[in-house]
Amino acid sequence: MKIKIGILTLSDRASDGTYEDLSGPAIKEVLDGWITSEREYVYEVIPDEFELIKERLINMSDNLKCDLILTTGGTGPALRDVTPEATEAVCEKMMPGFGELMRTASLKYVPTAILSRQTAGIRKNSLIVNLPGNPKAIRECLEPIFPAIPYCIDLIEGGYIQTDENIMKVFRPKQKKIS
Numbered sequence: 001m002k003i004k005i006g007i008l009t010l011s012d013r014a015s016d017g018t019y020e021d022l023s024g025p026a027i028k029e030v031l032d033g034w035i036t037s038e039r040e041y042v043y044e045v046i047p048d049e050f051e052l053i054k055e056r057l058i059n060m061s062d063n064l065k066c067d068l069i070l071t072t073g074g075t076g077p078a079l080r081d082v083t084p085e086a087t088e089a090v091c092e093k094m095m096p097g098f099g100e101l102m103r104t105a106s107l108k109y110v111p112t113a114i115l116s117r118q119t120a121g122i123r124k125n126s127l128i129v130n131l132p133g134n135p136k137a138i139r140e141c142l143e144p145i146f147p148a149i150p151y152c153i154d155l156i157e158g159g160y161i162q163t164d165e166n167i168m169k170v171f172r173p174k175q176k177k178i179s
Contacts, residue, residue, distance in 0.1 A: 002038045003159035005031065006060035006069035006126075009045040010053060010083050011133065014073075021045045023072035026135035030142055034168035037161050042066060048074045053086035061090070061126035067158035068149065069126050073133030075118045083130050084117045091121025091128060095152070098129055102141040106132075109140055125158045147171045 007024045014021040024043055031039075042064050046052050053074070060066045074083030088094060098120035106113030118130040118141070127149065131138050150161035150170045163170050 001159055002040055003035075003068070003161055004040050004042065004064065004066045006042045006064065006066035007044075008053070008056055008060065008069065008071045009043075009133075010048050010071060010074035011045065012047045012080065015045050015047045022135045023131075023133050023138060026138045027070050027072060027131065027142075030139050034146065034163045035161060036164050037159070048080040048082060050082045050086050050089075053083060054090050057086065057090045057123070057128060061123040061128070066126050067153050067161070069128045070131055071128070072131045072138060075116055075130050075132060077115050077117070081117070084119045087119055087121055087128055087130055091123050093122040095120040095122065095127070098145050098148075101144050102131075105144040106137060106140060109137070122152075122156055125153075125156050127152050127156065127158065 007027050009021045009024040011021065013019055024045060028041055042060055044056060046056060057069060060069050071083050074081045096119060099118040102118050103113050103116055106116060116132060120129040131141055146168060147170045151172045153161060
């Protein structure tokens with residue numbers, strides 16, 4: 001079964017063509033290196049607009065049925081950074097451990113990691129995770145959290161994500177045998 005992954009880049013300047021989006025393609029590149037399951041990407045670049053972000057997240061979850069939705073950008077303290085608020089507004093359950101682990105991992109690289117407000121949550125059968133807008137930081141944040149993502153998606157009855165275990169080992173608890 002094919003899994004569906006939404007990638008939503010939030011950037012005023014990339015959405016208006018001032019510069020090329022590098023973050024969305026960086027997410028796809030990282031995932032293509034890890035995931036062996038057949039997959040389809042839904043990719044959009046939009047401005048940092050609260051209502052628009054909510055609308056796109058709802059569309060990717062409810063209508064397009066994405067198993068995983070990764071946002072990039074809009075997680076800092078700037079006035080226009082509203083991605084975490086939009087994510088919280090559309091999610092039924094918040095998963096704060098994802099953001100906590102990403103900030104902890106990022107602190108190994110930059111002291112400004114404490115300014116990040118990334119979070120994650122669940123809407124229906126979709127896991128939504130906020131990633132930073134810096135392409136280099138995307139891998140640094142995805143590596144520590146990804147081992148938990150496939151099992152989280154299993155628990156919310158999304159698609160089954162398989163990885164190349166030599167490159168990205170995911171954690172799924174062993175199933176109890178029924179005797």
